[in-house]
Amino acid sequence: MGIASLLPTLKSISRHAHVGETYAGQVVCVDAYVWLHRGAYACSRELCEGLPTRKHVEYFLNRARTLKRANVRAIYVFDGGRLPGKANEEAQRRRNRSEALAKAKAHARQGNASAANDFYVRAVDITPEMAREVIEALAREGFESLTAPYEADAQMAYLVKNGFVAGVITEDSDLIAHGCRSVFTKMAGDGSGIEIRFEELGRNRGLSFVGFTPDMFLEMCVLSGCDYLPSLNGVGVKKAHSLIRRFKTYNKVLRHMKFEGIAVPKDYESRFVDALLTFKYSWVYCPQRREIVNLNDPVGVLDQSLIDDLPRLIAHSRVGAIDERADPKA
């Protein structure tokens, strides 16, 4: 998901590259979520039926070995809580999966393996146990992994911002919204993919980001619609861009819209602030201090009363239980 159509917007500064050429001798972090899913496709039937398989683990290890061969040291970052979304969305997904599983089994009974497989792939669930299997397999080969207290996105953004890693390998455009120096997407099995550098933004053709600060860019992203807040009707990346270019801050954008009599839901502003806070102050693990910290330091930036509220504000924006692996005390 992430920010809708942000990647196509940045096509002119997207560079075809190879992880080796891009990161050789450096450390990067990898969004484990995608590889976990792709690996599961290779053996969705076995996973659904509870049959023994290690294909998904092997898939992940192969990717990890590709990075190693390219002389890239990687930290594999896993999501903490059970993945995003409201409880009812999660329940709906569970229902969809079990329906798909029923259909898969029906096709399998009739001997139609390929039809069955179409439904098995829709029925696979990525469980914490699968993540643990992969983490253990990685460790056995000397690969490092890290489970984020909440979301991997924020965790990876922290690692880049503080110089722990040089870049992020992911499919998620949110990392660009976070202002990551280097984001590597669409990595194939051979290590080829596309790199986007934040400092190239000023050279983008089409939408111009000349004069944009990282905050302006982030606010544009939230305005255009993100995982935490859908956009207003008729607002996409283009509209959000022209509004921020003209008014510089979301505050002034919203004031302008009110002035123009554009219909804005009553709670939009407060939800916008929550979304921004979630982007900027999510909880992450600091490998140096060995404790949970905010992605950005709120001290001196936010009012103390707001800082005191962060645990509540950020915890409710993504409801997800933190499993025991993510507990700093464990």
Added chain:
DNA sequence: TTAACGTCAAAAT
């Protein structure tokens, strides 16, 4: 011109 909408293909073997 831009966003919304619908269709299509890829994911891994």
Added chain:
DNA sequence: TTGACGTTAA
């Protein structure tokens, strides 16, 4: 299920 792309509607 998601992202990419072409078409349509405002």
